[in-house]
Amino acid sequence: MERKVRVRFAPSPTGPLHIGGVRTALYNYLFAKKHGGDFILRIEDTDQTRFVPGAEEYIIESFNWLGIKFDEGLGIGGDYGPYRQSDRKTMYKEYAEELLCSGWAYHAFDTPEELDTIRKEFEKEKKNFQYDCNTRDSLKNSLSLSKEAVDRLLENNTPYVIRFKFPKDTEILIHDLIRGEVRMNSNLLDDKVLYKSDGMPTYHLANIVDDHLMNISHVIRGEEWLPSCPLHVMLYKAFGWESTMPEFAHLPLLLKPDGNGKLSKRDGDRLGFPVFPLQWTDPITKDISSGYKESGYIPEAVINILALLGWNSGTEKEIFSLDELIEIFSLERISKSGAKFDLEKAKWFNHQYLQLKSNAEITNEYMPILEKKGVEVCLEYVEEAVGLVKERVSFVTELWDQSFFLFLKPESYDEKIIKKRWKEGVPQRLTEIVEILNSIEDFNPQSAHDKVHAYIEGNELNMGQIMNCLRLSIVGEGKGPDLFEIMALIGKEEAIERINLAIAKIGGNE
RNA sequence: GCCCCGUUCGUCUAGUUGGCCUAGGACGCAAGAUUUUCAUUCUUGAAAUCAGGGGUUCGAAUCCCCUACGGGGUACCA
Numbered sequence: 001m002e003r004k005v006r007v008r009f010a011p012s013p014t015g016p017l018h019i020g021g022v023r024t025a026l027y028n029y030l031f032a033k034k035h036g037g038d039f040i041l042r043i044e045d046t047d048q049t050r051f052v053p054g055a056e057e058y059i060i061e062s063f064n065w066l067g068i069k070f071d072e073g074l075g076i077g078g079d080y081g082p083y084r085q086s087d088r089k090t091m092y093k094e095y096a097e098e099l100l101c102s103g104w105a106y107h108a109f110d111t112p113e114e115l116d117t118i119r120k121e122f123e124k125e126k127k128n129f130q131y132d133c134n135t136r137d138s139l140k141n142s143l144s145l146s147k148e149a150v151d152r153l154l155e156n157n158t159p160y161v162i163r164f165k166f167p168k169d170t171e172i173l174i175h176d177l178i179r180g181e182v183r184m185n186s187n188l189l190d191d192k193v194l195y196k197s198d199g200m201p202t203y204h205l206a207n208i209v210d211d212h213l214m215n216i217s218h219v220i221r222g223e224e225w226l227p228s229c230p231l232h233v234m235l236y237k238a239f240g241w242e243s244t245m246p247e248f249a250h251l252p253l254l255l256k257p258d259g260n261g262k263l264s265k266r267d268g269d270r271l272g273f274p275v276f277p278l279q280w281t282d283p284i285t286k287d288i289s290s291g292y293k294e295s296g297y298i299p300e301a302v303i304n305i306l307a308l309l310g311w312n313s314g315t316e317k318e319i320f321s322l323d324e325l326i327e328i329f330s331l332e333r334i335s336k337s338g339a340k341f342d343l344e345k346a347k348w349f350n351h352q353y354l355q356l357k358s359n360a361e362i363t364n365e366y367m368p369i370l371e372k373k374g375v376e377v378c379l380e381y382v383e384e385a386v387g388l389v390k391e392r393v394s395f396v397t398e399l400w401d402q403s404f405f406l407f408l409k410p411e412s413y414d415e416k417i418i419k420k421r422w423k424e425g426v427p428q429r430l431t432e433i434v435e436i437l438n439s440i441e442d443f444n445p446q447s448a449h450d451k452v453h454a455y456i457e458g459n460e461l462n463m464g465q466i467m468n469c470l471r472l473s474i475v476g477e478g479k480g481p482d483l484f485e486i487m488a489l490i491g492k493e494e495a496i497e498r499i500n501l502a503i504a505k506i507g508g509n510e
Numbered sequence: 511g512c513c514c515c516g517u518u519c520g521u522c523u524a525g526u527u528g529g530c531c532u533a534g535g536a537c538g539c540a541a542g543a544u545u546u547u548c549a550u551u552c553u554u555g556a557a558a559u560c561a562g563g564g565g566u567u568c569g570a571a572u573c574c575c576c577u578a579c580g581g582g583g584u585a586c587c588a
Contacts, residue, residue: 012588047587112586119585128512128584161586179515188513196586203588227514227583252516253581260580308536312523316535335516335523338581342521345537351550392549402549417547452546467546479548 003244005037006217008073010207012044013055016280016289017062019341020222020254020263023306027251028220029068030307030329037217041073042210043084046200053283056084062277066299067322080214085206092201095209095239096162096194104238105194107160108141109153130190133168162195164204164231164238172230177218177249177331184230192231204228208235211246220249220331223338249331252310253338263341265289273343277302296395297346301353305346309339319352351394359387365396373400375407384489388481402480406489409498410476413506417478421468427503429466430473434499443492445484452484473502 009025011017032039041059045051060075072078082088099105108131115131122129129135136143141163142150153160170186194205201209211219229248236245254263257271268275268290279291292302300321307325308318311334320328354362363383370382385406392402436451437443456466471483474495480486487495 010588014588044588050587108586110586115586126511130512130584159586163586176515182514184514190584193586198586200586202586207588222582223515224582224588229514250515255581257521262581308522310522314524314526316524318522318536332526337516339523340521342537345522348537355550389549391551463546471547475547477548478546481549483546 003217004215005032005035006040006215007032007037007220008040008042008211008214008216009070010042010044010210010221011059012047012050013052013059014047014050015052015055015265015282016276016278016291017055017059018263018265019275019277019292019306022062022066022277022302023254023309024220024222024251025063025068026066026303026306027311027329027331027334030325031218031220031331032071033326034329038071039069040078040080040214040216041070041076041083042214043074043086044203044206045084045086046196046203046206048086048198048200058278058280065277065293066303068303085210086200088206088210089200092195092206092209093199096201096205099164099194099238100162102238103165105162105164106136106142106191107150107154108136108139108163108191108193109145109158109160110140111159114140131163132190133166133187136163136165136191159197161193161197163191164194164235166191166231166234172233174226174229174233174248176226176229177247178252178334179226179250179336182226182229186230186234189230192228204231204235208232208239208241212236212239212241212244215244216246218249219246220251223250223253226250249334251334252336254309255338255340257341257343271343273341273346296397297350298353298357301346301350304353305349309341310335319349347394354394354396355391359383359390362386362390362396362399366399369396369400370407373404373407377407381489388485388489392481405475405477405480406486409494409501410474412476413472413502414477417468417472418506421464421472422506423465426469427507429461430469430499430503433466433470434496437487437492437496437499440492443488445482445488448487449484469502470499472506473499 007028009028011021011025029039031037041063043056043059056074063070070076072080072083074083096105100107115129119129131139138144143165145153166186166189168187172184172186172189174182174184176182192204193202195201210216229250233245236242255261256263256267257273263275265275274290274292274295274297276289276291277293279294280289281287282289293299303322303325304318304320307320307329311329313320313328314333360383363379363386366382366386367379370377385403386399388406389399389402393399433452433455436455437448440447440451452466452470456463467483468478471478471480474483474486474490490498
């Protein structure tokens with residue numbers, strides 16, 4: 001009974017897509033591709049009050065950036081559309097009614113305010129109110145009211161919701177692909193609203209109807225859905241769709257790096273790492289939340305990071321391309337416990353991926369940054385500069401700090417190094433080195449290196465005495481790649497100018 | 511409160527049918543090497559009495575029970 005794998009990612013457009021959601025999507029995608037199946041994008045916008053403009057576009061752009069492609073769904077099309085639940089609004093009503101007819105659901109006329117009051121009363125007695133088999137008889141619904149009363153209420157267009165009627169004393173068994181068997185007793189479950197008074201279904205109804213109609217084979221979603229899974233299983237039963245019910249897999253949650261709890265929007269900016277793939281500006285508050293893309297993360301690295309947060313290959317390999325992930329991904333190797341996001345390891349991953357890029361690729365991304373700094377240089381020069389310093393950075397955004405001296409003369413000199421190294425006689429030595437450098441015809445890292453070394457040895461000096469001050473003159477700080485490489489790149493004249501400038505500026509430092 | 515899920519180095523995790531685990535790897539951390547500096551890189555090291563306690567067994571991180579802790583759910587939100 002081989003069924004074609006069809007999985008869906010079903011976000012609600014209530015804001016930017018959380019990185020945990022991206023991971024859920026990634027696992028769905030990997031699973032689908034691994035099994036030659038379809039990966040579908042469906043928008044779950046049954047709560048009209050929470051709709052945020054731009055969120056749908058944001059979701060699609062995010063996956064474009066990550067290189068995760070949907071086979072079907074919003075923006076792509078397919079045979080099972082429409083793929084936005086608000087566009088499928090009319091069809092849910094029939095299904096809710098079907099449940100009404102078959103006795104699996106009932107009308108409830110209690111207003112939110114009334115229920116709120118009851119809840120508060122229960123709270124006073126330290127009890128928890130639940131709309132369930134124990135309380136529904138004393139509430140305002142088609143089970144407790146006479147048929148005439150119900151008809152009258154309906155005729156008067158009294159607002160109502162449709163609730164699921166959980167049978168009593170039933171044990172519901174869930175086969176979770178990650179957690180194994182999970183059992184729950186129906187007496188403890190509440191009669192969830194399936195159809196709201198505004199004419200929209202709730203997630204619970206829409207989700208089951210759509211998954212069934214779209215022929216979804218596996219539901220891979222966050223662990224927060226596990227408690228309502230029994231309801232979903234019962235709905236399949238109520239509709240008589242058990243034979244094609246999808247299999248369930250509930251993913252562990254992504255936790256905040258410090259302390260406890262689910263990773264939330266605020267943690268990112270508090271701890272200095274993005275929780276969203278792309279930068280997001282809140283349309284109302286105008287608050288900006290940082291994104292992986294804008295922070296300099298490479299999409300392939302983000303995928304790799306996410307893939308290993310809650311899943312592992314069982315080998316010691318940690319760097320995987322998307323295709324490699326597809327090849328070896330399996331739900332069985334997903335762990336059960338929540339994973340904390342590790343910023344340091346994320347940086348390391350990005351470093352690995354950055355090193356894999358060609359100098360030309362990195363240069364392309366670096367150019368706009370240089371432009372902002374007001375630096376005007378040709379592509380070839382930047383490419384060489386990138387080659388010199390790329391292994392020292394994890395992000396393109398860190399490049400400037402490691403290479404500014406390849407574009408600008410030092411404006412100041414590190415005081416600590418001056419104090420430690422700029423001894424008496426240094427200006428004289430450097431002046432002599434300027435002459436030596438000047439005399440080099442074919443100025444390149446090797447020739448500069450050879451001549452300066454010869455000078456040092458010839459005068460029975462040691463490296464530290466000369467090289468540190470030379471570096472200070474050229475770079476302004478005690479950092480950077482091989483000094484002769486730097487000098488060769490900036491050129492003989494520039495190097496000499498810088499040394500003379502340093503001599504003039506620092507002078508005799510006694 | 512009630513229900514559900516979880517618990518191996520600081521972090522991500524290996525450990526899938528109990529014995530090869532004196533618990534392995536990666537990030538981070540420390541030390542050393544290299545170097546003209548800072549980083550990178552390389553080497554080495556510290557780091558989990560497998561949450562705790564009971565069982566079962568010749569033998570348990572691996573099976574069972576209890577407790578603790580953490581997380582999730584408990585909406586006309588998804």
